[in-house]
Amino acid sequence: MERMPADQPYRSLSLWLDTVPGTLAPGDPLPGDLAVDVAIAGAGLTGLWTAYYLASAQPGLRIAVCEAEIAGFGASGRNGGWCSALFPASLAKLARAAGRDAAAAMYRAMQATVDEVGRVVAAEGIDCHWAKGGTVHLARSATQLDRARDEIAEAREFGFGEDDVRLLTADEARGFASATAVLGGTYTPHCAAIHPARLVRGLAQVVRQRGVRVFERTPVTGLAPRALRTPHGTVRAEYVIRATEGYTPALPGLHRAIVPVYSLMIATEPLPGPVWEQIGLAGRPTFGDGRHLIIYGQRTADGRLAFGGRGAPYHLGSAVRPGFDRVPAVFAALQRTLAELFPAAADAKVTHQWGGPLGIARDWCASAGLDRVSGLGWAGGYVGDGVSTTNLAGRTLAALILDTDSDLTRLPWVNHRSRQWEAEPLRWLGINAGLQAMSWADQAEARTGRPSRVAQVMGRFLGG
Ligand SMILES: Cc1cc2nc3c(=O)[nH]c(=O)nc-3n(C[C@H](O)[C@H](O)[C@H](O)COP(=O)(O)OP(=O)(O)OC[C@H]3O[C@@H](n4cnc5c(N)ncnc54)[C@H](O)[C@@H]3O)c2cc1C
Numbered sequence: 001m002e003r004m005p006a007d008q009p010y011r012s013l014s015l016w017l018d019t020v021p022g023t024l025a026p027g028d029p030l031p032g033d034l035a036v037d038v039a040i041a042g043a044g045l046t047g048l049w050t051a052y053y054l055a056s057a058q059p060g061l062r063i064a065v066c067e068a069e070i071a072g073f074g075a076s077g078r079n080g081g082w083c084s085a086l087f088p089a090s091l092a093k094l095a096r097a098a099g100r101d102a103a104a105a106m107y108r109a110m111q112a113t114v115d116e117v118g119r120v121v122a123a124e125g126i127d128c129h130w131a132k133g134g135t136v137h138l139a140r141s142a143t144q145l146d147r148a149r150d151e152i153a154e155a156r157e158f159g160f161g162e163d164d165v166r167l168l169t170a171d172e173a174r175g176f177a178s179a180t181a182v183l184g185g186t187y188t189p190h191c192a193a194i195h196p197a198r199l200v201r202g203l204a205q206v207v208r209q210r211g212v213r214v215f216e217r218t219p220v221t222g223l224a225p226r227a228l229r230t231p232h233g234t235v236r237a238e239y240v241i242r243a244t245e246g247y248t249p250a251l252p253g254l255h256r257a258i259v260p261v262y263s264l265m266i267a268t269e270p271l272p273g274p275v276w277e278q279i280g281l282a283g284r285p286t287f288g289d290g291r292h293l294i295i296y297g298q299r300t301a302d303g304r305l306a307f308g309g310r311g312a313p314y315h316l317g318s319a320v321r322p323g324f325d326r327v328p329a330v331f332a333a334l335q336r337t338l339a340e341l342f343p344a345a346a347d348a349k350v351t352h353q354w355g356g357p358l359g360i361a362r363d364w365c366a367s368a369g370l371d372r373v374s375g376l377g378w379a380g381g382y383v384g385d386g387v388s389t390t391n392l393a394g395r396t397l398a399a400l401i402l403d404t405d406s407d408l409t410r411l412p413w414v415n416h417r418s419r420q421w422e423a424e425p426l427r428w429l430g431i432n433a434g435l436q437a438m439s440w441a442d443q444a445e446a447r448t449g450r451p452s453r454v455a456q457v458m459g460r461f462l463g464g
Contacts, residue, residue: 038401043072109408117192137287269304
């Protein structure tokens with residue numbers, strides 16, 4: 001991956017890194033060769049949760065995390081702050097692969113994970129502005145309302161009740177988020193809005209206090225059985241864990257394991273009380289709507305709207321570069337969409353614009369696993385749902401490494417392997433065609449009021 005120049009401030013990477021307390025100056029790099037029990041590549045939430053649960057279960061364990069930049073540099077320090085129970089594969093898809101009970105168990109584990117994150121941040125004193133206000137998903141057209149009904153029907157089929165997710169009338173939906181053109185929606189209580197950089201930086205501090213060594217400015221150049229290589233030296237370990245998500249394709253032998261797809265965000269200045277009276281979002285539920293090209297938002301603890309969406313292009317060869325974080329046309333589209341949703345915020349100044357790569361496996365199913373023979377482990381492919389899923393991954397990897405008997409290791413995503421992405425340029429063509437098709441589908445649905453066929457076809461091609 002391309003390194004950021006040493007003098008470029010990490011604060012500019014997101015609203016969250018800009019406003020997180022404490023210094024972002026990089027900690028010490030790996031001083032030379034080292035022997036530990038567990039070596040982890042990447043100090044995002046995956047790497048840090050894994051270290052946290054390992055160190056909590058076995059305080060004597062020697063754990064080293066090697067991070068190319070600083071803890072929280074990647075998606076974990078830049079995301080929308082939805083700590084949700086969302087999982088990138090649907091219940092129906094999981095059921096086809098692993099059976100109905102396994103699918104339901106996966107979704108129940110995700111719900112429990114939201115509360116586990118809440119428990120840990122409270123226990124460890126990580127002030128990440130936690131507000132478990134749920135998620136309101138607005139239906140702003142008849143086709144979106146149909147999709148909301150289908151979602152509820154699927155949830156019921158798998159035994160999830162009104163307490164898990166429920167259909168909303170237009171009035172009820174507007175009671176959560178008073179957006180324009182609302183016809184109804186869904187509400188689930190299983191989501192907390194958080195300040196992501198406070199979570200990931202706080203967690204890095206907690207694991208350090210527990211004796212985990214986090215080496216910054218230490219790019220991993222190769223992962224092999226019992227060895228993690230860096231330009232500063234080699235870390236030898238019984239277990240070597242890959243926690244590099246959207247950056248994975250830059251590692252030798254892993255070009256086609258995961259693709260980095262960019263999600264971009266904007267944030268407004270803090271909005272005055274009367275504007276919030278018009279918008280709602282009291283209790284800080286996270287919000288989105290039923291369009292194909294995903295949008296997501298939250299009311300921050302300091303009264304801003306932080307709002308994001310997909311639509312930035314995929315780059316040939318799964319390239320990841322700092323310059324790809326910013327796409328003016330996408331920022332402008334996000335600002336227009338936000339003003340359209342909440343006209344009361346139309347004149348609000350946008351103070352921050354940023355983006356980052358998330359990771360997608362070819363079959364759109366996240367996974368966490370460990371090859372006991374080689375000692376190599378991994379977790380990732382969370383698409384846009386990694387804030388809580390990384391916690392489940394961390395607990396699962398810890399249980400696999402420590403060989404603890406746990407229901408977690410029997411969940412269907414454990415040791416699941418996706419097939420590889422296509423070689424280039426097919427990959428580039430397919431992903432960008434998919435992104436474009438989602439955008440066309442939204443425009444067509446808005447025009448015709450009918451569900452778009454192109455979205456269904458592309459959805460199948462992309463496997464999402
Ligand atoms: C804009 C945006 C919005 C999002 N919104 C949400 C949301 O609201 N809710 C949600 O659940 N998910 C969201 N996501 C996804 C979520 O942020 C990620 O799934 C999650 O943070 C992944 O965590 P991670 O630790 O696996 O990866 P990352 O946080 O990307 O961490 C990987 C780390 O590895 C380091 N690294 C990479 N290569 C190397 C190397 N060779 N050597 C050493 N270190 C390396 C990187 O510098 C980075 O720090 C969003 C993502 C983005 C980009």
